[in-house]
Amino acid sequence: MATLDVSAVSKSFGTNKILHGVDLTVADGEMIVIVGASGCGKSTLLRIVAGLETATTGTIRIAGRDVTGLEPADRDIAMVFQNYALYPHMTVAQNMAYGLKIRGLPKPEIATRVAEAATLLGIQALLDRRPRQLSGGQRQRVAMGRAIVREPKLFLFDEPLSNLDAKLRVQMRAEIRRLQRRLGVTSLFVTHDQTEAMTLGDRLVVMHAGHAAQVATPMEVWARPADTYVAGFIGSPAMNFLEGSLTEGGRAVALKAGPLLRFADGPRPGAEGLPLIIGIRPEHVEATEAGLALPLDLVEPLGSETVLHGRLPDGEALTVKLAGPAPVGGAIQVSLPAAALHVFDAASGKRLDPVA
Amino acid sequence: MDDDALAAATRRRQARERIMSHGWLILGVLIFAFPVWITLVGSTHDASTIGRGDVPLLPGPHAIENYTAAWTSGGEGRYRASPASLMLWNSALMALCIAAGKITISLLSAYAVVFFQFRGRMLAFWTIFLTLMLPVEVRIIPTYQVIVSLDLFNSMAGLTIPLIASATATLLFRQFFLTIPDEYVEAAKMDGAGPVRFFRDILLPLSVTNIAALFVILFIYGWNQYLWPLLVVNDRGLETIVVGLAKMIGNGDAQNEWNVIMAMAVLALLPPVAVVVLMQRWFIKGLTETEK
Amino acid sequence: MKKTLFKGTALPWLLLAPQLAVTCIFFLWPAGAAIWQSVLQEDPWGTRSEFVGLRNFAEVLVEPEWRGAALNTLVFSTSVAVLAMGSALFLAVQADKAIRGGNAYKTLLIWPYAVAPAVAAVLWLFLFHPSIGLIGQALNQAGIAWDYKLNGGQAMTLVIIAAAWKQVSYNFIFFLAGLQSIPKSVLEAAAIDGARPVRRFWTIIFPLLSPTSFFLLVVNLVYAFFDTFGVIHALTGGGPGKATETLIYKVYVEGVQNVNLGSSAAQSVILMVIVIALTAVQFRFIERKVHY
Numbered sequence: 001m002a003t004l005d006v007s008a009v010s011k012s013f014g015t016n017k018i019l020h021g022v023d024l025t026v027a028d029g030e031m032i033v034i035v036g037a038s039g040c041g042k043s044t045l046l047r048i049v050a051g052l053e054t055a056t057t058g059t060i061r062i063a064g065r066d067v068t069g070l071e072p073a074d075r076d077i078a079m080v081f082q083n084y085a086l087y088p089h090m091t092v093a094q095n096m097a098y099g100l101k102i103r104g105l106p107k108p109e110i111a112t113r114v115a116e117a118a119t120l121l122g123i124q125a126l127l128d129r130r131p132r133q134l135s136g137g138q139r140q141r142v143a144m145g146r147a148i149v150r151e152p153k154l155f156l157f158d159e160p161l162s163n164l165d166a167k168l169r170v171q172m173r174a175e176i177r178r179l180q181r182r183l184g185v186t187s188l189f190v191t192h193d194q195t196e197a198m199t200l201g202d203r204l205v206v207m208h209a210g211h212a213a214q215v216a217t218p219m220e221v222w223a224r225p226a227d228t229y230v231a232g233f234i235g236s237p238a239m240n241f242l243e244g245s246l247t248e249g250g251r252a253v254a255l256k257a258g259p260l261l262r263f264a265d266g267p268r269p270g271a272e273g274l275p276l277i278i279g280i281r282p283e284h285v286e287a288t289e290a291g292l293a294l295p296l297d298l299v300e301p302l303g304s305e306t307v308l309h310g311r312l313p314d315g316e317a318l319t320v321k322l323a324g325p326a327p328v329g330g331a332i333q334v335s336l337p338a339a340a341l342h343v344f345d346a347a348s349g350k351r352l353d354p355v356a
Numbered sequence: 357m358d359d360d361a362l363a364a365a366t367r368r369r370q371a372r373e374r375i376m377s378h379g380w381l382i383l384g385v386l387i388f389a390f391p392v393w394i395t396l397v398g399s400t401h402d403a404s405t406i407g408r409g410d411v412p413l414l415p416g417p418h419a420i421e422n423y424t425a426a427w428t429s430g431g432e433g434r435y436r437a438s439p440a441s442l443m444l445w446n447s448a449l450m451a452l453c454i455a456a457g458k459i460t461i462s463l464l465s466a467y468a469v470v471f472f473q474f475r476g477r478m479l480a481f482w483t484i485f486l487t488l489m490l491p492v493e494v495r496i497i498p499t500y501q502v503i504v505s506l507d508l509f510n511s512m513a514g515l516t517i518p519l520i521a522s523a524t525a526t527l528l529f530r531q532f533f534l535t536i537p538d539e540y541v542e543a544a545k546m547d548g549a550g551p552v553r554f555f556r557d558i559l560l561p562l563s564v565t566n567i568a569a570l571f572v573i574l575f576i577y578g579w580n581q582y583l584w585p586l587l588v589v590n591d592r593g594l595e596t597i598v599v600g601l602a603k604m605i606g607n608g609d610a611q612n613e614w615n616v617i618m619a620m621a622v623l624a625l626l627p628p629v630a631v632v633v634l635m636q637r638w639f640i641k642g643l644t645e646t647e648k
Numbered sequence: 649m650k651k652t653l654f655k656g657t658a659l660p661w662l663l664l665a666p667q668l669a670v671t672c673i674f675f676l677w678p679a680g681a682a683i684w685q686s687v688l689q690e691d692p693w694g695t696r697s698e699f700v701g702l703r704n705f706a707e708v709l710v711e712p713e714w715r716g717a718a719l720n721t722l723v724f725s726t727s728v729a730v731l732a733m734g735s736a737l738f739l740a741v742q743a744d745k746a747i748r749g750g751n752a753y754k755t756l757l758i759w760p761y762a763v764a765p766a767v768a769a770v771l772w773l774f775l776f777h778p779s780i781g782l783i784g785q786a787l788n789q790a791g792i793a794w795d796y797k798l799n800g801g802q803a804m805t806l807v808i809i810a811a812a813w814k815q816v817s818y819n820f821i822f823f824l825a826g827l828q829s830i831p832k833s834v835l836e837a838a839a840i841d842g843a844r845p846v847r848r849f850w851t852i853i854f855p856l857l858s859p860t861s862f863f864l865l866v867v868n869l870v871y872a873f874f875d876t877f878g879v880i881h882a883l884t885g886g887g888p889g890k891a892t893e894t895l896i897y898k899v900y901v902e903g904v905q906n907v908n909l910g911s912s913a914a915q916s917v918i919l920m921v922i923v924i925a926l927t928a929v930q931f932r933f934i935e936r937k938v939h940y
Contacts, residue, residue, distance in 0.1 A: 052542050071545065073549075079542070083539055084539075085540055089561040373845075376742075378742075380738070381742050388813070390775075406780055407780065411780070465666075465668075467663055468664045472663075495679050498679070498913065499674055502673065517670060541654075552659075580764035582764065582877060598764045601882075602882035605882060614774070625764070629762045633759055644821065
């Protein structure tokens with residue numbers, strides 16, 4: 001199997017810069033998910049790795065070999081496309097065999113490989129059908145099969161689940177994960193769906209405006225987002241952001257909404273009065289008997305939990321997720337536990353960690 | 357009660373309208389078919405019946421001799437044409453050459469224009485596009501002179517080659533190629549297919565219906581050519597049936613061998629009509645898509 | 649444009665070569681020659697030619713015969729377009745209403761498209777011939793002196809009918825497709841709004857068909873201008889007198905029979921300008937249709 005090194009890759013279309021020097025190292029057998037909103041450059045990055053686009057600067061190495069200038073066919077990779085791109089005039093078996101045929105593999109070996117992949121994916125019965133006669137989930141499997149038979153060094157997935165309905169998506173997600181573990185092929189998976197990213201990836205690359213905003217494990221991204229963009233992007237409902245300023249020699253924040261909160265994990269660097277953004281996830285906000293008053297303007301019962309939307313006295317919006325049914329009445333009292341606070345520099349949006 | 361009456365009246369009116377529609381359509385069909393019916397019937401009577409001016413409305417007994425005359429000798433009269441067997445062959449060959457030639461060169465050039473990035477692409481595209489604006493009838497005399505100076509007068513090549521450049525067909529294929537998802541090209545690249553393989557293994561099979569549709573249209577276009585063959589060919593051995601038929605009419609004397617002319621007319625319209633009727637689905641697709 | 653393309657220069661030019669060769673030799677060269685000849689005057693023996701600027705054009709445009717041909721073309725094209733489009737729209741509306749059997753009518757109405765214009769002319773000649781034609785005889789017996797070979801108006805009527813007959817199929821296909829592409833919900837909304845069928849047709853269907861109608865108008869005009877050469881040549885030869893001589897026919901007469909190349913070329917160039925104008929109008933319209 002293989003490693004993947006992306007170093008200082010940038011891409012411009014004319015004066016329009018899509019990628020600003022992205023670095024990424026993927027270990028052998030690792031599954032990396034590139035996640036971000038549309039237009040963040042995630043697909044461009046994938047296509048550069050695939051060789052479908054050329055990087056303006058930077059290099060791509062697969063298994064230590066510099067493939068920057070090579071055609072996709074010479075990179076020993078396989079790709080699963082968003083719309084599957086199954087050749088409509090070929091049967092499932094022909095679709096899977098096409099790449100092997102072009103590479104001149106002997107017929108018996110092609111047959112063996114196709115049969116193996118079909119068994120692995122449970123599509124033996126479909127081999128003689130054409131893509132038109134398949135359901136979305138079946139097409140998805142065939143597209144996977146086409147990638148698997150090639151036994152490539154690297155799998156690339158370009159939002160392969162986004163054309164499936166919600167239920168099937170969850171099922172295929174788990175299947176892709178199991179398959180990737182079992183085959184142990186280094187993989188790059190692009191998606192805009194944060195749940196998909198969190199559940200699939202060994203590590204995530206959160207892309208924002210052509211930069212890799214954070215490269216870390218899903219839990220790390222969730223627990224210690226590198227900036228306000230990542231913090232707001234990962235997690236649902238999205239993290240609350242409140243304005244405040246640094247005080248008490250870096251030991252506390254004075255919220256614009258009123259209260260003074262002391263940091264639980266130590267002082268932050270910075271001058272007195274430094275503008276901060278304080279993040280807190282809705283599920284970490286606690287309802288108390290006596291705290292900040294939060295008049296509610298929308299209550300969304302979800303069964304096992306309830307999402308409440310309200311406004312703090314200074315007008316800032318706050319979303320709260322509480323276990324159990326909705327509270328009675330038009331307002332609640334909330335407190336913000338110090339241990340759950342994320343501290344960001346208001347100017348740069350970067351996370352401020354406690355001074356060691 | 358009133359509403360019930362209204363409902364009944366509405367139902368009657370709707371039924372009446374439906375019957376009217378069918379009535380009009382049947383009338384339309386009959387008007388369309390009438391000239392062909394008269395011709396068909398006329399081709400089964402002898403020359404004197406028609407020459408007398410007794411227009412028969414029902415088939416007569418002379419079908420075999422009339423069609424034999426048309427087929428083998430082209431008739432006996434003053435304006436006798438080449439035998440239908442020869443002219444049909446010429447027409448078919450011309451129509452097939454034009455259709456196949458147009459499809460081939462249009463497929464290739466549309467492929468180049470859509471799937472390749474190269475210097476001069478837009479120049480090439482606009483050069484081809486220009487020909488859309490210059491139907492052969494408009495530049496007929498100078499084109500004829502070109503044929504003469506290339507020594508292609510009185511040849512099948514001179515008859516067909518000038519008609520095979522077609523911006524319409526190129527545009528149709530271009531349009532169709534543009535709807536082919538990029539992912540097919542990408543997947544083919546991943547599979548290791550180069551441009552030639554992609555064309556042969558993927559693009560060509562995907563284009564089959566478009567090719568069939570275009571073939572029907574172009575076959576008819578070729579078969580029905582008139583002015584060009586009239587000009588470029590005076591060798592009787594290369595005469596096409598449409599031109600030959602018109603020549604048989606001469607200036608329309610009553611003494612013409614109308615029975616044989618009518619048989620010839622039936623033979624001239626049968627092949628393209630058969631193609632349209634048998635390949636109706638592709639024909640309609642071809643029509644509606646070439647004109648977009 | 650596609651984002652994934654093949655690279656390379658030699659292969660795309662190789663693919664384009666046949667198309668470009670035919671285009672240059674049989675389109676651009678003759679068109680250039682036409683423009684060149686249109687500013688030259690040959691002496692009667694064809695040995696010398698001198699540059700005369702726009703004099704050929706000036707002469708053509710004031711020539712009474714050319715003006716007569718222009719007027720004929722106008723009358724002929726407008727009549728063919730109105731007749732062919734009107735009856736096609738009427739039949740298409742009926743076919744759209746008659747849900748059952750709609751496809752059978754389609755088959756029965758589209759085949760005349762396949763008939764060559766010259767053959768269509770011959771079919772109608774069989775009907776309207778003064779002595780052997782069913783309708784021609786009937787008219788004569790009814791006291792109308794019918795002979796299209798002597799009466800210019802009658803000749804014009806006959807070529808119009810023959811030319812329109814063939815074109816109805818084409819218009820029918822497009823009108824029917826246009827009608828069937830009108831979303832049912834729009835008509836249902838109009839019905840709920842209280843519009844009765846006749847009103848629905850004029851306030852909803854007809855306006856929604858206007859892109860189709862406009863497109864067909866251009867196509868029919870181009871057809872009447874150029875493709876009907878065969879109808880006129882086979883039926884009347886431009887006569888009697890010059891009663892059915894259209895612009896394209898005159899180019900042919902001038903270039904082939906009178907061998908007046910300068911004048912013929914100037915007329916060709918004028919026709920090219922007309923076609924280019926029509927095509928340009930059509931393209932501007934297609935661009936707008938996208939936003940409709």
